[in-house]
Structure formats: C-alpha cells, structure tokens
Amino acid sequence: MTAADTTATVITANPADGTTLATYPAMGAAEVEAAVARGAEAARSWGGLPVTERVALLARLAVHLRADVERYAALVTAEMGKPLAQARGEVEKSAVTADYYAANAEAIQAARPVEIDSPAGVSAFVSPEPLGLVLAVMPWNFPVWQVMRFAIPTLAAGNGVLLKHSPNVTGTALAIADAFEQAGFPQHLVTALVLAEPEVPDTVARLIADDRVAAVTLTGSNRAGEMVGAAAGRASKRSVLELGGSDAFVVLSDADVPAAAAAAVGARFTNSGQSCVCAKRFVVEAPVAQEFIELFLAGVRDLTVGDPTDPGTAVGPLARADLRDALQRQVDESVAAGATLAAGGRSVPGPGSFYEPTVLLDTGPGMPAFDEETFGPVAAIAVAADEGDAVRLANATAYGLGLSVWSRSTERALGVARRITSGAAFVNAVVASDPRVPFGGTKRSGYGRELAQAGILEFTNQRTYWVQA
Incomplete structure (x- = not known):
C-alpha cells in the first residue's frame, strides 16, 4: 500500500x-x-x-x-x-x-x-x-x-x-x-x-x-x-x-392476457429495470401476441419517468451514466439486428442518468436485448409459434434465474415450467424473492x-x- x-x-x-x-x-x-x-x-x-x-x-x-x-x-x-x-x-x-x-x-x-x-x-x-x-x-x-x-x-x-x-x-x-x-x-x-x-x-x-x-x-x-x-x-x-438473469415471462395462448400484461409492466420496470429477477424477455404465443403487445405498450406509455423522490414517479434514473450508455448500445445493436423499436429507445435529455422505458418487438436469439442481461428499462418481446416454440425461446439463454408462466390452466403452466431451466418458476405471478422459499439460480x-x-x-x-x- x-x-x-x-x-x-x-x-x-x-x-x-x-x-x-x-x-x-x-x-x-x-x-x-x-x-x-x-x-x-x-x-x-x-x-x-x-x-x-x-x-x-x-x-x-x-x-x-x-x-x-x-x-x-x-x-x-x-x-x-x-x-x-x-x-x-x-x-x-x-x-x-x-x-x-x-x-x-x-x-x-x-x-x-x-x-x-x-x-x-x-x-x-x-x-x-x-x-x-x-x-x-x-x-x-x-x-x-x-x-x-x-x-x-x-x-x-x-x-x-x-x-x-x-x-x-x-x-x-x-x-x-x-x-x-x-x-x-x-x-x-x-x-x-x-x-x-x-x-x-x-x-x-x-x-x-x-x-x-x-x-x-x-x-x-x-x-x-x-x-x-x-x-x-x-x-x-x-x-x-x-x-445475472435474463428471465423469461411466458404468456401462453390461454392466459388471462390483461392480467399478464399489467403484471409484465411491473415485472420489467420496477427499480427502473435494474434487477436480476426483472422479467426481461417476454415470450408470447402467437394467438394472443397482438393483444398482449397493445396492452403492454399502453402500460409502458403510462409510466412516469422523473424525480425518484416524487410520489408519482414510476421509473427513476439508472444508477450510473455508464450503465445508461451500455443499455443504449444493446438497444442500438438489437435494432440493427432486426428488432423493431416500439417505444422509447433513448436517454432522457437533461441532467441525470435517465433512460426512456423502451419496448423492442421482433426480438430473438442473436440480438443483445435477447441474449444479454439488459439492466435497465428495456423489454424484449418475442412471438412464439406455439407452446413448443415458447419453450425453445425461453431456454435460448445462458442464464437460469427466474421464470414466469401465464396460463388459465395451472397444470399446463406447470408442465411448461418444468421444460424450462430456472432456479425458480412462478405461475401467474411475477418472480420475486421471499424469505419463506429458497432463492438462487442455475446455469450462468x-x-x-x-x-x-x-x-x-x-x-x-x-x-x-x-x-x-
């Protein structure tokens, strides 16, 4: 020293x-x-x-x-x-x-x-x-x-x-x-x-x-x-x-879509998206994809970004400017790879490390927003052709922390969850830690x-x- x-x-x-x-x-x-x-x-x-x-x-x-x-x-x-x-x-x-x-x-x-x-x-x-x-x-x-x-x-x-x-x-x-x-x-x-x-x-x-x-x-x-x-x-x-985590939020064709979409907004944007167990990849079966996307986008547009001490603020700043810049790279590279920017996509002008709540459509393997952990207010949505495709997309990650599956059939949801690798699986609920149950991950x-x-x-x-x- x-x-x-x-x-x-x-x-x-x-x-x-x-x-x-x-x-x-x-x-x-x-x-x-x-x-x-x-x-x-x-x-x-x-x-x-x-x-x-x-x-x-x-x-x-x-x-x-x-x-x-x-x-x-x-x-x-x-x-x-x-x-x-x-x-x-x-x-x-x-x-x-x-x-x-x-x-x-x-x-x-x-x-x-x-x-x-x-x-x-x-x-x-x-x-x-x-x-x-x-x-x-x-x-x-x-x-x-x-x-x-x-x-x-x-x-x-x-x-x-x-x-x-x-x-x-x-x-x-x-x-x-x-x-x-x-x-x-x-x-x-x-x-x-x-x-x-x-x-x-x-x-x-x-x-x-x-x-x-x-x-x-x-x-x-x-x-x-x-x-x-x-x-x-x-x-x-x-x-x-x-x-890290890149948790999948899987919406099956028989899900209560309004409930799933409302939960998805909170799951992604709580703590300005800066959580290992935030849902990051939204895998939605094709029959309900359009409804989910419309409701999800409406919820995202209602989020208030601003002073974290203001009771009306839902999304505060990112913790550091370098984190905001890294997030911007992931968004830009994903769009360049074929993702569609449906909301947000840039830093908020002015002081502070604020970033707009962002939604990317048409995502999938090979894009940073899908492959990497996005530690900020960015959601990646992928449409699955059917249940098997939803399982494939959810498993297409190096991570395995949490999983959320939405379906009106508990039996079906549990069956899907058992085919996807994760440390925890939540059915019709947002992934969260709780002192009564173990918390931890698998894979990376x-x-x-x-x-x-x-x-x-x-x-x-x-x-x-x-x-x-």
Whole structure:
C-alpha cells in the first residue's frame, strides 16, 4: 500500500442530477487487516452463543428498521435513484425477513437425529454449526435488501459478516453496519469495508485467501462471479454466487392476457429495470401476441419517468451514466439486428442518468436485448409459434434465474415450467424473492441458495456426531 493509496477516497453521487453526495476516506491495508481481525474475533464469540440469544436480536433489528425506514429509504434513493416508495419497500422486506428468522431460525438449526439400527448402543445426529466470518460482495441495485437477505440468515446461523458493498452506495453500506449495532448486535460482527475502486479486485482476492475468512458470497455480474468463484475454489472455501438473469415471462395462448400484461409492466420496470429477477424477455404465443403487445405498450406509455423522490414517479434514473450508455448500445445493436423499436429507445435529455422505458418487438436469439442481461428499462418481446416454440425461446439463454408462466390452466403452466431451466418458476405471478422459499439460480445465473432454510444452512458445517454408549 503506497502513501497515495492511504489518501484515496470514495465519492458517491446522486444519479438523478449528478451532484456529489459524500466523500469517504478509503481503507488502507492496515485498516482492512484490523477489520478482518476484529470481525473474526466477533464471529467466534457470536457463534458460541445459544441460538435463542442470536434470534432475539433479529426481532430487535426488525423493529429498528421499521422505526427508521424513512432515513434508510431516503439514503437509498439519493445514492442509486430508486423511487422512494420502492426504497421503503426494500427496507420493509428486510424487516419482514428479520421477523421470519426470529420466529423460525431456532427450529431450522435444531440438531437432526439419525436412526441407527446397528451396532447396538450407537446414536447419531447432525448439527448445523457456524463457519465463521463470511465475506459478502454486494451490488447497488437493492442496496439494503441484497445485503439483508444474506446477512440475516447468516448471522442467525452464528457467523459474522464482512461487507464489501458497491462504492456508489457506500453511505448505505455504513448505515447497514450501524443498523445491526443499533439493534444490539455485537460491535464488529457486521463490518463494512470502504475500498477504493482500483483496490477492490486484489483486496477481495486476498480476503478470500485469508484463513480468517471462512466463506464468500457474491451478488453481481458474471465477470465478478468468475473471479470470486475461482478464488474460492483455489482456497477450497464455500461460495454462493447470485449472478445475472435474463428471465423469461411466458404468456401462453390461454392466459388471462390483461392480467399478464399489467403484471409484465411491473415485472420489467420496477427499480427502473435494474434487477436480476426483472422479467426481461417476454415470450408470447402467437394467438394472443397482438393483444398482449397493445396492452403492454399502453402500460409502458403510462409510466412516469422523473424525480425518484416524487410520489408519482414510476421509473427513476439508472444508477450510473455508464450503465445508461451500455443499455443504449444493446438497444442500438438489437435494432440493427432486426428488432423493431416500439417505444422509447433513448436517454432522457437533461441532467441525470435517465433512460426512456423502451419496448423492442421482433426480438430473438442473436440480438443483445435477447441474449444479454439488459439492466435497465428495456423489454424484449418475442412471438412464439406455439407452446413448443415458447419453450425453445425461453431456454435460448445462458442464464437460469427466474421464470414466469401465464396460463388459465395451472397444470399446463406447470408442465411448461418444468421444460424450462430456472432456479425458480412462478405461475401467474411475477418472480420475486421471499424469505419463506429458497432463492438462487442455475446455469450462468450462479449457484447456491439464499433465504428460507437454505439461507441458514449454506454457511454452516453440517457436522455429524456418532456416539457409542
């Protein structure tokens, strides 16, 4: 670490107008080392506490989040541009998750007896036990929820958390670490690292290799996932990767088309389309395609783009200007490849990183809007000749995170869903994470699971006890 590195800073900016929000001193090597040492010690002590003591603090966390929801929501909106009502929603969802684990974590972590018929006098059981300090590399798009959906079950399991959040939401990262202390969790059990952008790859690699770091989880790009997964493999450490998504929203010929179209608008444009589980590719059977497209376009044209603090705003800015520019490339290249621009297709003039809600028709394999993850307010619609063609188009992706299938026949929808690869399948509903069910992907969308029982057990040692009386 050079002298220049010790004076590096992280600057956050408001994507709605480009103004600077705050400047934070970046941690140097000595500060990172101290954070790891303190975090590892806190995790050891925490893991030795009874489960009942750990989960009691989760209930207090839920109370704290709800009491301070306006402050957290305002910070999220300022740093990454999410409409304020949606920012409140992710804080509330975090509180709901804390309540869920406060009520269920003890039962999930109970030792499981194993029946042993022979030899005589032998008993056995399996006990989930904490691993230690877990490194979390988290994204900016749901800056509270993404952290909480990992951290809450991981802490309930008796582990500690070392958080490397996205630099553009540094204020939120520090606020999250403080929220756990405000709720009564031990100091240093949740630590936010503030790293200068050039230092991130090497620092993360060193942390994964560090013996005091027991495991790593990442939610982010495939490029980041490749680096983290490779480093975890070299260190023989547990890892969970929640990567990109290009979720299919399949509308079958017997669907309730108005309901599907209304849901599709929300599924694509919530959080300005900046979500791994946003529906991105709309695969519609030919008999209902025209009706769906007309209703969908009407819904898109009703969306209000603007100031994310305005209650009437549905679509705020993209989190950064480079993300807007990357989206423009995908749209332009898709149109050049034969897609039809039916709505939007350009940046909104003026300050801020705004992009028009955009709809592309006549899309399919070979176009960036269909093949790549579009992380912004762009919808790609493809018309399928029949059910088999819909399955083919839905599977024509390197990703496999979520899937939504719409049909008046549950049996038919489930049959179609079973033929399409994904980590989750929703019938007549929009894909969303929920603390009661596991969340994660397949294929290039990653591996491992968060939430529900799986969210606790991912970062535990399933330890076998064999007792001879």
